[in-house]
Amino acid sequence: MSTTTPPRGLYLITPDIADDAQLLARTRPLLDSGAVTWLQYRNKSAGDAQRRRQAEQLLALCQAVGVPLIINDDLALALAIGAAGLHREDDISTLAQLRTALGPHALLGASCYDQPALAEAAVREGASYVSFGAFFASRSKPTTHRATPAVFQATASLGVPRVAIGGLTPDNAGPVVAAGADLVAVIGGVVDAPDPIAAARALQALFA
Structure with a gap:
């Protein structure tokens, strides 16, 4: 999904919520606030049927407000519901294989941790955006990799959005925004905040 203006702002990722109604109730106001640039559906604990159901419901919300829905690590689900794209975390399929399956216009993201060389390779293989992290300790994204804002200076000429x-x-x-991040991907920093909408707007305002 290409645009003439590179996307900037909040890349909201859904938390693992077993109750469908609760997931929608927590996500809908954030989408309606206008503070979300992209939404990623990520639920590592749900079964296939529930993931399909939740993703379809989120897609309807996203389409209503013009926000692309990206599916985390599930090509079959992304294709089945017609999502805007896919974010790859595992290495089961190559990015080139995923690009072929998704087509030329879908968003395709790759986790590149703290490694500019990995991001360069990902773009060559078909990624339309790359993500770096973790920048701080995170319950939802535990990793031994710790990125610094310098990674954005090292990838300034990459030519794709950097998350x-x-x-x-x-x-x-x-x-990290001042260093060149095009989007900030957040779960707990928004959904666990005392006022999630205020947190989302504050993050989006960093890009103003």
């Missing part, structure tokens, strides 16, 4: 992820909040995301 920062890992423990980001309105209070600590400023330096």
